[in-house]
Amino acid sequence: MFWVATGVILIIVLVPLLWMYSTMFKTPEQVYTMGLKGFIAFVPTLENFKYIFSFTTFFLEIRNTFIIAVSSTVLVMAVSIPAAYSFARWNTGAGNLLFVTISSRMFPPALAAIPFFFLFTKTGMIDTHPALILLYLYFNMSFATFLLFGFFREIPKELEDAAMVDGYGRMQILRRIVFPLIGPGVAITAVFCLVFAWNEFFFASLFTRIDARVVSLGMPIWAHGSGTIQWGFMMVVTGLALIPTLVAAWFMQRYIVRGLTFGAVKG
Amino acid sequence: MSVHVGDEAEMGVVQFQKKRTVWETLTSEKYFKWTLLIPLLAVLSVFMLYPLFFCIDESLYESTLTGKTGFVGWENYRAVLHDAAFWLSLRNTFQILLLSLAGELALGIGIALLWNREFRGQNTIRGLCFLPLLASPLAMSLVWNVLLHYDVGLVNQILLAVGIPKIQFFSMALGKYSIALINIWQWFPFSVFVLLAGLKGLPKDAFEAAKVDGASAWYTFRKLTLPMLSPLIMIIVLLRTMWLIRLFDPIYGTLRQAREAETLDYFVFRIAFSYFDIGIGSTLAVISLFLTIIICAILFRYLMLALGAAKR
Numbered sequence: 001m002f003w004v005a006t007g008v009i010l011i012i013v014l015v016p017l018l019w020m021y022s023t024m025f026k027t028p029e030q031v032y033t034m035g036l037k038g039f040i041a042f043v044p045t046l047e048n049f050k051y052i053f054s055f056t057t058f059f060l061e062i063r064n065t066f067i068i069a070v071s072s073t074v075l076v077m078a079v080s081i082p083a084a085y086s087f088a089r090w091n092t093g094a095g096n097l098l099f100v101t102i103s104s105r106m107f108p109p110a111l112a113a114i115p116f117f118f119l120f121t122k123t124g125m126i127d128t129h130p131a132l133i134l135l136y137l138y139f140n141m142s143f144a145t146f147l148l149f150g151f152f153r154e155i156p157k158e159l160e161d162a163a164m165v166d167g168y169g170r171m172q173i174l175r176r177i178v179f180p181l182i183g184p185g186v187a188i189t190a191v192f193c194l195v196f197a198w199n200e201f202f203f204a205s206l207f208t209r210i211d212a213r214v215v216s217l218g219m220p221i222w223a224h225g226s227g228t229i230q231w232g233f234m235m236v237v238t239g240l241a242l243i244p245t246l247v248a249a250w251f252m253q254r255y256i257v258r259g260l261t262f263g264a265v266k267g
Numbered sequence: 268m269s270v271h272v273g274d275e276a277e278m279g280v281v282q283f284q285k286k287r288t289v290w291e292t293l294t295s296e297k298y299f300k301w302t303l304l305i306p307l308l309a310v311l312s313v314f315m316l317y318p319l320f321f322c323i324d325e326s327l328y329e330s331t332l333t334g335k336t337g338f339v340g341w342e343n344y345r346a347v348l349h350d351a352a353f354w355l356s357l358r359n360t361f362q363i364l365l366l367s368l369a370g371e372l373a374l375g376i377g378i379a380l381l382w383n384r385e386f387r388g389q390n391t392i393r394g395l396c397f398l399p400l401l402a403s404p405l406a407m408s409l410v411w412n413v414l415l416h417y418d419v420g421l422v423n424q425i426l427l428a429v430g431i432p433k434i435q436f437f438s439m440a441l442g443k444y445s446i447a448l449i450n451i452w453q454w455f456p457f458s459v460f461v462l463l464a465g466l467k468g469l470p471k472d473a474f475e476a477a478k479v480d481g482a483s484a485w486y487t488f489r490k491l492t493l494p495m496l497s498p499l500i501m502i503i504v505l506l507r508t509m510w511l512i513r514l515f516d517p518i519y520g521t522l523r524q525a526r527e528a529e530t531l532d533y534f535v536f537r538i539a540f541s542y543f544d545i546g547i548g549s550t551l552a553v554i555s556l557f558l559t560i561i562i563c564a565i566l567f568r569y570l571m572l573a574l575g576a577a578k579r
Contacts, residue, residue: 002386005381006386009396010392010395010396013396013398013399016414016452019421023413078306079306079307082302082303082306082307083303083304083306085303086300092300100311101311104311104314104315105509106556106559107315107318107559108555108556109515110535110536110548110551110552110555111555111556112314113539114318114321114325114539114545114548114549115317118321138310138313141307195401199403199404199405199406201404201405201519202515202516202532202536206540216403216406219403219405219406219409220405220520234409235410238406241403241406242401242403242406249398249401
């Protein structure tokens with residue numbers, strides 16, 4: 001029974017993804033084939049790939065997304081790690097400041113989008129990388145701080161106190177003791193920030209046009225473009241865009257499971 | 268407070284020096300914790316305060332992309348609150364929110380209970396279940412758009428093969444459920460993982476005592492497991508609510524033409540960026556903000572209550 005249930009769950013989880021990857025290789029006629037057989041037995045074609053690679057800005061989009069995601073994640077880490085440490089160690093601001101940080105997540109994206117749309121238009125920052133990087137910095141910062149706060153709380157104060165007795169200064173303690181211990185936590189948070197920045201759509205659609213186009217934008221084009229929907233092309237973009245996130249997650253897999261259990265078990 | 272050897276030395280040094288460098292001040296015991304916060308506070312003030320004041324300001328005017336055209340005071344708010352489309356989008360948002368949460372939690376608890384044991388290949392299987400979380404919501408909405416397609420979709424093909432008539436998943440009646448379905452598919456792993464971690468942390472003694480006393484599985488679940496998990500459940504509810512109130516991507520990916528299933532954020536998007544009515548757009552944004560804060564504050568209180576109850 002257990003395996004039946006697990007099997008069903010796995011099927012439900014995987015079928016959409018498998019379908020997506022199989023459609024990448026289909027011609028439009030094959031996509032519209034009726035009947036279950038059409039989904040499995042077909043002759044794969046690389047036509048879709050050829051089209052996407054030669055006639056669209058796909059590679060540019062990938063490059064942009066990569067730059068934006070990595071840069072914003074690095075910035076988020078630089079801001080959140082010290083802040084989370086401060087919150088965890090000394091409860092700075094007595095919980096209120098922490099709540100304010102988290103509540104920045106509650107802001108409707110539109111609330112931030114409208115003013116910054118104006119600001120960026122006036123300063124000519126639309127369709128540039130820094131625009132999105134800054135926005136993602138703001139959006140991810142609260143989440144990252146919250147996560148890292150949980151991880152920092154794991155570290156026993158005694159370790160730091162012992163080091164202080166030994167005469168280490170604050171910065172040294174940070175570097176030698178705290179940093180190594182939070183490795184997994186930082187890894188998980190970084191992965192989440194990367195994934196979020198990579199998959200984000202709302203701000204990307206508003207703030208980029210041509211130069212800084214992000215992969216997220218390349219997808220709906222095929223659904224709302226001319227006449228019929230080009231499933232094959234759309235799935236190529238979607239499927240390929242998914243791969244970096246999957247790779248990132250695969251690397252972090254060990255850390256993710258361990259980290260999620262860490263935080264929840266103690267708290 | 269423990270006495271540190273370092274402290275005394277520092278104090279001794281201070282007495283001999285007239286001026287400490289900025290760096291030393293910033294890294295001194297008292298101010299260090301605030302120094303650490305400087306980047307965060309800087310970003311917060313820019314990105315939180317500026318949009319807030321901007322939107323509140325704009326919401327009091329009638330304005331378009333080219334600028335304000337007249338002070339209207341509360342007129343915008345009145346117009347919005349009387350707009351049927353606004354209330355419709357609000358209702359849709361909450362319906363989808365409740366549906367999605369219910370599904371995610373139900374599936375989450377069920378699967379967490381199911382997998383709360385050692386089994387072969389568990390790491391791989393659990394890892395695989397993580398995939399929906401990673402996919403771009405927009406991408407998966409597009410995929411589901413096809414899967415639930417009336418003629419071509421895989422789901423309808425399977426239904427036909429089994430003998431059930433095809434379902435028009437994106438009709439006016441079912442649209443909300445389809446979107447909830449997309450949400451549930453993508454996010455139930457989140458509940459699973461959080462609850463699974465929680466289950467693993469539960470003390471075994473209480474459960475063993477219950478088994479010795481002959482309690483049925485259902486009874487154990489109701490009286491022991493559920494209350495102990497309640498803080499985690501509240502956390503999931505809180506986090507997902509914050510996310511689901513501003514649901515946007517699935518709407519964009521599937522029902523773009525259908526006004527009936529519009530959610531709040533999509534409504535704001537349409538008004539502000541398709542019609543470029545910045546005045547009303549800002550009004551909506553401000554209203555949306557207050558709504559979110561109120562709801563999250565309420566949920567936060569429940570969370571605190573649950574935390575208190577679980578500590579027993």
